[in-house]
Amino acid sequence: MSGGEFYRASSVQEALDLLAKYGAKAHVLAGGTDIMVKVNRRQLAPEVLVYIGECGLNYIKDLGDKVVIGGATPFAEILRSDVVKQKLPLLAEAVKHIGTPAIRNVGTIGGNLVTASPAADSSVPLLALGASVKLASKSGERVVPLEAFFKGPGETVRKPDELLVEVIIPVPDKDVKFAYHKIGRRKAGTLSVVAGAVIFKAEGGAPRGTAIARDQACYFEKCSQARVVLNAVAPTPLVAKKASALLEGSALDAELIAKVAKTAAEETSPIDDVRASAWYRRQASEGLVKSLLERIVA
Amino acid sequence: MALNVVGQRVKRYDGLAHVAGETRFVDDVIVPGTLVVKGLRSPVPKGKIKSLDVSAAEKVPGVVAVMTHKDVPNNRYGWGGDQYVLAEDHVRYRGELIAVVAAENEDAALEAVDKMKLEIEEQEPVFDPLEAMKPGAPKVRPEGNIFMYGDSPCRKIIFGDVNEGFKKADIIVEGKYHHQGLKHAQMEPHVSLAVPEATGRLTIYTVSQAMYFHLTWVCNIVGLPMSKVRMIGGTVGGGFGAKNDVHADHIAALLALKTGRPVKWRWTREEDLLFSTFRGSWDMEFKDGVTKDGRLVARQVKSIRDSGAYTSLNAYVVDKHCFLVAGPYFIPNVYVEGYCVYTNKPPASSMRGFGITPATYAGEMQMNKIAEALGMDPWELRFKNAFREGEMTATQRVLDSVALIETMQALAGLVGKELPPHLKAMASTQKREG
Amino acid sequence: MYTLELKVNGRAYKVEVKATTTLLQVLREKLGITGPKVGCETGDCGACSVLVNGKLVKACITNALTVHGKEVLTVEGLGRPGAFHPLQLAFHEHYAAQCGFCTPGMLMAAKALLDENPKPTRDEVKEALSGNLCRCTGYVKIVDAIMAAAGEKA
Numbered sequence: 001m002s003g004g005e006f007y008r009a010s011s012v013q014e015a016l017d018l019l020a021k022y023g024a025k026a027h028v029l030a031g032g033t034d035i036m037v038k039v040n041r042r043q044l045a046p047e048v049l050v051y052i053g054e055c056g057l058n059y060i061k062d063l064g065d066k067v068v069i070g071g072a073t074p075f076a077e078i079l080r081s082d083v084v085k086q087k088l089p090l091l092a093e094a095v096k097h098i099g100t101p102a103i104r105n106v107g108t109i110g111g112n113l114v115t116a117s118p119a120a121d122s123s124v125p126l127l128a129l130g131a132s133v134k135l136a137s138k139s140g141e142r143v144v145p146l147e148a149f150f151k152g153p154g155e156t157v158r159k160p161d162e163l164l165v166e167v168i169i170p171v172p173d174k175d176v177k178f179a180y181h182k183i184g185r186r187k188a189g190t191l192s193v194v195a196g197a198v199i200f201k202a203e204g205g206a207p208r209g210t211a212i213a214r215d216q217a218c219y220f221e222k223c224s225q226a227r228v229v230l231n232a233v234a235p236t237p238l239v240a241k242k243a244s245a246l247l248e249g250s251a252l253d254a255e256l257i258a259k260v261a262k263t264a265a266e267e268t269s270p271i272d273d274v275r276a277s278a279w280y281r282r283q284a285s286e287g288l289v290k291s292l293l294e295r296i297v298a
Numbered sequence: 299m300a301l302n303v304v305g306q307r308v309k310r311y312d313g314l315a316h317v318a319g320e321t322r323f324v325d326d327v328i329v330p331g332t333l334v335v336k337g338l339r340s341p342v343p344k345g346k347i348k349s350l351d352v353s354a355a356e357k358v359p360g361v362v363a364v365m366t367h368k369d370v371p372n373n374r375y376g377w378g379g380d381q382y383v384l385a386e387d388h389v390r391y392r393g394e395l396i397a398v399v400a401a402e403n404e405d406a407a408l409e410a411v412d413k414m415k416l417e418i419e420e421q422e423p424v425f426d427p428l429e430a431m432k433p434g435a436p437k438v439r440p441e442g443n444i445f446m447y448g449d450s451p452c453r454k455i456i457f458g459d460v461n462e463g464f465k466k467a468d469i470i471v472e473g474k475y476h477h478q479g480l481k482h483a484q485m486e487p488h489v490s491l492a493v494p495e496a497t498g499r500l501t502i503y504t505v506s507q508a509m510y511f512h513l514t515w516v517c518n519i520v521g522l523p524m525s526k527v528r529m530i531g532g533t534v535g536g537g538f539g540a541k542n543d544v545h546a547d548h549i550a551a552l553l554a555l556k557t558g559r560p561v562k563w564r565w566t567r568e569e570d571l572l573f574s575t576f577r578g579s580w581d582m583e584f585k586d587g588v589t590k591d592g593r594l595v596a597r598q599v600k601s602i603r604d605s606g607a608y609t610s611l612n613a614y615v616v617d618k619h620c621f622l623v624a625g626p627y628f629i630p631n632v633y634v635e636g637y638c639v640y641t642n643k644p645p646a647s648s649m650r651g652f653g654i655t656p657a658t659y660a661g662e663m664q665m666n667k668i669a670e671a672l673g674m675d676p677w678e679l680r681f682k683n684a685f686r687e688g689e690m691t692a693t694q695r696v697l698d699s700v701a702l703i704e705t706m707q708a709l710a711g712l713v714g715k716e717l718p719p720h721l722k723a724m725a726s727t728q729k730r731e732g
Numbered sequence: 733m734y735t736l737e738l739k740v741n742g743r744a745y746k747v748e749v750k751a752t753t754t755l756l757q758v759l760r761e762k763l764g765i766t767g768p769k770v771g772c773e774t775g776d777c778g779a780c781s782v783l784v785n786g787k788l789v790k791a792c793i794t795n796a797l798t799v800h801g802k803e804v805l806t807v808e809g810l811g812r813p814g815a816f817h818p819l820q821l822a823f824h825e826h827y828a829a830q831c832g833f834c835t836p837g838m839l840m841a842a843k844a845l846l847d848e849n850p851k852p853t854r855d856e857v858k859e860a861l862s863g864n865l866c867r868c869t870g871y872v873k874i875v876d877a878i879m880a881a882a883g884e885k886a
């Protein structure tokens with residue numbers, strides 16, 4: 001084992017040239033928090049490493065109705081960003097629960113998505129927000145909705161010569177309701193057993209905490225643009241389509257909350273692994289979605 | 299009288315070295331030219347080794363030595379003397395060491411391990427100690443799955459007459475408890491560095507928690523007198539009982555002697571978690587006879603320890619468990635049986651309390667259960683039964699300097715429990731009535 | 733092999749590394765700087781924590797070549813006998829080190845916190861240490877020490 005080759009790309013163009021040249025032999029290296037673990041555990045001996053940490057892909061831009069984040073932006077930068085805090089509080093909340101400070105200092109949003117772990121934590125808020133990713137290669141660029149990006153555990157539609165250069169996140173309306181929660185084996189530094197987000201636009205809600213809100217079983221008269229998202233309970237991060245559809249256009253009451261939670265759990269196809277059993281994950285999914293909706297209406 | 303240490307806050311003598319990053323743990327001892335080690339471990343929990351061919355491994359560039367059991371002067375070791383330095387014809391747990399290689403670097407060592415040709419006939423394993431005790435269970439070892447205390451399959455403690463005790467009881471409270479297996483997860487993984495010297499002496503930098511025991515083992519394994527082997531220990535990055543067994547010293551020593559070079563073996567965290575000793579699980583069954591006013595008059599316990607594939611400290615762990623499972627309470631009639639049962643797991647061994655921690659867990663759960671059955675405050679039950687000065691334990695030891703009642707009184711204050719006057723007035727020195 | 737140039741604790745070094753060599757291997761095996769420990773090599777335990785250009789990282793999963801031209805700080809550069817960093821003295825005073833294996837990493841995580849947030853709350857300290865495991869102390873004394881170093885009476 002010679003140990004392979006290492007290139008430090010100083011621009012996106014240089015990175016794309018290297019990927020074009022080496023194709024499937026090349027492994028992009030961003031923060032290394034996934035790839036170096038595999039190297040240390042002898043699960044991967046990369047022939048070519050293309051380091052993209054200093055090629056200009058570390059940025060967060062406010063484009064008004066959307067926020068774009070460079071593919072090699074570390075989570076710590078996303079947490080620190082006022083734009084994200086103000087415009088994408090759901091993303092900010094989820095990123096807090098990824099890894100530990102040292103992991104967030106270098107671990108990137110692009111690396112998290114391309115690793116395509118079913119438990120990838122940034123995928124939950126990003127799917128809920130309807131984000132897309134921009135993939136670039138020497139021969140051009142394409143934008144893929146995140147929902148169409150994941151194919152299976154560790155598999156995406158990315159071609160070997162493509163770089164994930166940007167994550168594009170539509171800014172939701174100010175009055176959307178959302179909630180996020182991660183269930184792990186510990187409070188920090190642990191992968192998800194299941195994490196989930198619920199987001200929707202609500203119309204005609206009774207004022208919070210009022211007698212009306214409590215007496216009327218109906219919390220909101222109409223929900224729209226609803227999404228229920230879970231990770232670590234299917235081969236890819238999961239948009240629970242049927243559960244989301246139940247919310248769409250409906251009045252939200254306790255009965256619907258229970259139904260949405262149950263439906264979301266039915267849409268999962270979890271496995272047993274070291275973190276939890278399939279049985280537990282399915283139970284937890286139902287409880288999680290229920291508590292997220294209850295948190296929103298509380 | 300002014301005391302220098304008692305009652306004073308004393309700083310750690312090694313504290314400043316710790317915060318300076320100067321404390322030299324075994325892995326921090328760096329000797330130029332040191333070889334690294336990797337091992338071929340059993341891929342199956344139980345099997346018969348049909349053949350092992352290491353010739354290709356020996357030819358890998360950078361490999362300096364390969365060893366199998368044939369190269370070990372004395373291949374048996376361990377607290378029970380039943381472990382194999384390197385497996386001979388059988389393997390009894392996944393991860394059991396079969397062959398080792400010393401090489402100039404990790405890549406070469408790993409390649410050599412990959413090139414070893416091992417043919418193994420997998421056999422039916424048993425993992426659950428309760429299953430392993432049944433007649434007809436797959437045999438972990440040819441002589442059977444239960445450690446023999448002389449001619450008894452269990453350690454017994456007999457004090458008074460438990461059946462007479464049950465007759466005097468108003469109620470019988472039974473309880474079954476399971477304590478899961480646990481890994482120490484000490485921060486410093488197992489590691490050893492062995493440095494041969496021109497004088498014929500061998501110096502071993504060890505993480506051992508039981509260095510002088512281990513010194514005799516290593517001398518025996520490598521076939522050197524104790525005057526030729528020096529162990530340097532004392533700086534341990536956490537042990538918690540994990541380092542009461544030899545994990546790496548003997549292999550580093552053998553390879554250092556074979557190659558004439560310094561040899562370091564550091565287990566990966568994964569190896570440490572999967573294959574080093576751990577606290578085996580426990581299954582404990584209690585039957586207690588209690589009077590209406592809350593006196594324990596009889597306790598019968600049957601405990602089963604999952605010991606993994608080899609004896610290690612398990613027999614001793616079961617001993618200590620049996621000695622103490624009746625708890626810090628005066629019970630005139632006690633009968634305990636403790637079994638040390640083999641399964642196809644890595645050898646279990648000591649961890650923080652040698653079997654007493656699970657005994658305390660189960661025993662105190664049982665006390666709560668009794669209190670509930672009697673409708674009595676669990677504090678009251680414990681005070682009523684707590685040992686007093688001069689009372690005798692189930693192992694027939696007369697106690698002095700007893701202070702459980704006083705300790706509980708202090709504890710009540712700390713947790714904000716208001717004790718009734720008669721418990722506040724109680725003292726260990728008062729003789730028990732009746 | 734590649735030539736890596738970096739500064740560690742203020743001193744410049746030039747070493748030969750492979751494409752996959754980690755920063756921890758460079759520090760321990762090439763430079764003999766053994767303050768950062770090998771605890772897991774998977775980024776989980778924090779025993780290898782160091783600062784790179786002031787940022788906390790796990791040296792065991794940091795590709796060495798990504799540190800080219802940068803400055804690394806290890807416990808050895810935090811403070812020496814006679815000129816200890818307040819955190820080092822506080823760890824000693826407050827019994828925050830028992831076996832001492834986690835201590836170098838804990839100190840670096842604490843330093844990263846106080847550099848960014850000189851007056852943290854106990855919860856912020858716990859969050860900052862969430863990537864550093866200690867098996868001996870149970871963490872309370874470590875948090876006490878950091879609060880004390882931050883000038884709070886713990």
Ligand SMILES: Cc1cc2nc3c(=O)[nH]c(=O)nc-3n(C[C@H](O)[C@H](O)[C@H](O)COP(=O)(O)OP(=O)(O)OC[C@H]3O[C@@H](n4cnc5c(N)ncnc54)[C@H](O)[C@@H]3O)c2cc1C
Pocket residue numbers: 027028029030031032033034035036037052071072097098099100103106107108109110111112113114115119120121122162163164165189190191192774775776793
């Ligand atoms: C201790 C620890 C805790 C962790 N906790 C969490 C957690 O809580 N939640 C979670 O989701 N993950 C967690 N992770 C996993 C990991 O930190 C994240 O997935 C991280 O976002 C990976 O990013 P990276 O930049 O480090 O990726 P790298 O390791 O550099 O790369 C990962 C993969 O993506 C490819 N890649 C990277 N960037 C690009 C790009 N721009 N274009 C194309 N391909 C690219 C690489 O080739 C590689 O295959 C944890 C990891 C560790 C070690």
Ligand code: FES
Pocket residue numbers: 769770771772773774775776777778779780781790791792793
């Ligand atoms: S050794 Fe780096 S985090 Fe454990």
Ligand code: FES
Pocket residue numbers: 485535536828829830831832833834835865866867868869
């Ligand atoms: S002091 Fe031993 S691990 Fe922290």
